[in-house]
Amino acid sequence: MTDRRVAHEDRDDALAALLAPWLPGRRWFPIKGVDARVTAIGGLTLEDPEGAADVRLLLLRAEGGGTGAVLQVPVVLGVELADGDPALVGRLPDGTVVADGAGRPEFERAWLASADRAEGAAPVPADALGTPKVIAGEQSNTSVILPGAGPDGSTAMLKVFRGLTEGDNPDVDVPRALAEVGWSHVPRPLAWLGAEWPEGDGTAHGHLGVLSAFVPGAHDGFELACDFARRGESFGELAEDLGEVIGQMHRALAKALPDDVVPAEGATDGAPEVGEGSPGRHAAEPEAGLSPAAARVADALAARFAWASETVPELAGFADPVAALAERTRLLGDVPHRQRVHGDLHLGQVLRGDDTWYVLDFEGEPLLPVAQRTRPDLALRDAAGMLRSFDYAAAVGDAPAAWTEVARASFLAGYASESGDVDPATRAHLLRVLELDKALYEAVYEARNRPDWLAIPLAGVQRLIG
Numbered sequence: 313m314t315d316r317r318v319a320h321e322d323r324d325d326a327l328a329a330l331l332a333p334w335l336p337g338r339r340w341f342p343i344k345g346v347d348a349r350v351t352a353i354g355g356l357t358l359e360d361p362e363g364a365a366d367v368r369l370l371l372l373r374a375e376g377g378g379t380g381a382v383l384q385v386p387v388v389l390g391v392e393l394a395d396g397d398p399a400l401v402g403r404l405p406d407g408t409v410v411a412d413g414a415g416r417p418e419f420e421r422a423w424l425a426s427a428d429r430a431e432g433a434a435p436v437p438a439d440a441l442g443t444p445k446v447i448a449g450e451q452s453n454t455s456v457i458l459p460g461a462g463p464d465g466s467t468a469m470l471k472v473f474r475g476l477t478e479g480d481n482p483d484v485d486v487p488r489a490l491a492e493v494g495w496s497h498v499p500r501p502l503a504w505l506g507a508e509w510p511e512g513d514g515t516a517h518g519h520l521g522v523l524s525a526f527v528p529g530a531h532d533g534f535e536l537a538c539d540f541a542r543r544g545e546s547f548g549e550l551a552e553d554l555g556e557v558i559g560q561m562h563r564a565l566a567k568a569l570p571d572d573v574v575p576a577e578g579a580t581d582g583a584p585e586v587g588e589g590s591p592g593r594h595a596a597e598p599e600a601g602l603s604p605a606a607a608r609v610a611d612a613l614a615a616r617f618a619w620a621s622e623t624v625p626e627l628a629g630f631a632d633p634v635a636a637l638a639e640r641t642r643l644l645g646d647v648p649h650r651q652r653v654h655g656d657l658h659l660g661q662v663l664r665g666d667d668t669w670y671v672l673d674f675e676g677e678p679l680l681p682v683a684q685r686t687r688p689d690l691a692l693r694d695a696a697g698m699l700r701s702f703d704y705a706a707a708v709g710d711a712p713a714a715w716t717e718v719a720r721a722s723f724l725a726g727y728a729s730e731s732g733d734v735d736p737a738t739r740a741h742l743l744r745v746l747e748l749d750k751a752l753y754e755a756v757y758e759a760r761n762r763p764d765w766l767a768i769p770l771a772g773v774q775r776l777i778g
């Protein structure tokens with residue numbers, strides 16, 4: 313990746329001051345419910361090939377409520393906008409109009425002209441581009457549909473990363489690696505933009521965005537499953553197909569990123585870190601004769617429970633059965649190898665289009681520290697994430713338990729047909745532990761973001777522990 317160097321200009325401070333009151337209204341703004349302090353780190357000026365406006369990718373630091381983030385905000389300066397235009401952020405003291413860049417053609421043209429392109433991806437002539445459209449329901453990032461930006465005039469999808477973190481973004485690198493080994497169930501990355509910015513006493517580098525092939529007429533997997541659940545129509549066939557695709561994805565990930573494949577006994581290197589949601593906690597050495605890999609799973613469950621209970625007091629009553637399940641997990645004999653996984657797989661991360669499934673968003677669980685998101689893990693964690701998602705779809709679509717059972721069984725049958733051998737009793741036990749682990753994560757996610765939905769993961773915890 314060619315990193316462009318972020319530099320601070322005088323106007324960046326005025327832009328930060330103008331953006332500060334606008335930011336809390338964006339869904340991707342991570343500091344919620346408290347006042348945030350916003351300062352300018354600097355920015356990159358990209359050249360619009362048509363010279364219609366100034367395009368600046370601003371990097372801001374936002375702090376508040378005990379957390380902080382580096383955020384990317386592309387703005388377009390000096391365009392003419394009517395007062396009520398939703399793209400209008402405001403005016404600088406000298407009267408210059410500042411527009412939200414994400415949906416503006418000037419930004420899209422400049423981004424495409426500056427980005428690194430995948431091998432064989434031809435540059436896009438600016439006059440081939442159609443009107444950009446920011447997709448509704450944007451969450452952690454902003455995705456823009458770009459007609460004409462793909463190969464041979466096809467449509468492409470530009471994902472603008474909002475929260476920037478040090479290092480190559482897995483949402484660029486993993487789909488690239490998968491596409492390189494010929495796995496076709498991930499939208500193919502066509503171009504990406506990287507930058508280097510000041511961080512502490514040094515510099516950080518990372519991706520700012522990625523352009524991928526667009527899956528035309530695709531349906532979001534969660535919306536689709538909810539529709540089936542509402543109609544009481546079986547999701548079995550689609551779930552089985554999805555299970556097959558996820559099994560194939562794990563094989564492709566192991567092939568594409570072989571350095572991330574860790575044999576089960578590899579977990580013995582030093583005291584295994586108990587990662588999930590609990591940075592810095594370390595487990596004790598496993599008892600003699602017991603599998604370190606099993607201890608790792610057990611410790612991770614215990615740590616996840618401790619972390620989740622700090623935020624969700626409703627979980628307190630589950631402490632004893634969770635501890636008992638963790639202890640039984642320690643006795644497992646043949647835990648499978650670890651490898652690169654998706655990390656936050658659920659129905660909202662898959663698209664149904666062209667009569668098949670596509671997998672998106674390899675960034676891992678957004679509530680975890682970055683260093684933990686891309687660690688090798690059990691492939692079954694992804695399968696467990698998908699099982700949890702059927703519970704969510706059934707709850708939203710008010711479907712009976714039988715609907716969920718069919719979706720679960722079909723998904724697992726499809727998954728088993730494409731994944732390696734695991735002893736069925738071990739597989740069932742691990743799936744239960746990993747589903748519980750995910751439901752605990754979801755309880756925190758819902759408590760923080762959608763308290764009305766907290767009952768869904770809590771019911772999951774109850775079912776899995778009961």
Ligand SMILES: Nc1ncnc2c1ncn2[C@@H]1O[C@H](COP(=O)(O)OP(=O)(O)O)[C@@H](O)[C@H]1O
Binds near residue numbers: 450453455499527661
């Ligand atoms: N290549 C694509 N083709 C078609 N739709 C896409 C594509 N990539 C993303 N989408 C749509 O954009 C939504 C958000 O994408 P995603 O990568 O999950 O972003 P986020 O990190 O913001 O959750 C998806 O749910 C899907 O509806």
Ligand SMILES: O=P(O)(O)O[C@H]1O[C@H](CO)[C@@H](O[C@H]2O[C@H](CO)[C@@H](O)[C@H](O)[C@H]2O)[C@H](O)[C@H]1O
Binds near residue numbers: 659697
């Ligand atoms: O897609 P993200 O990476 O932002 O993932 C986070 O948000 C998800 C919700 O948008 C959340 O997923 C949970 O709700 C989904 C329905 O909206 C459901 O399909 C998932 O099974 C459930 O986990 C995800 O956990 C969170 O990390």
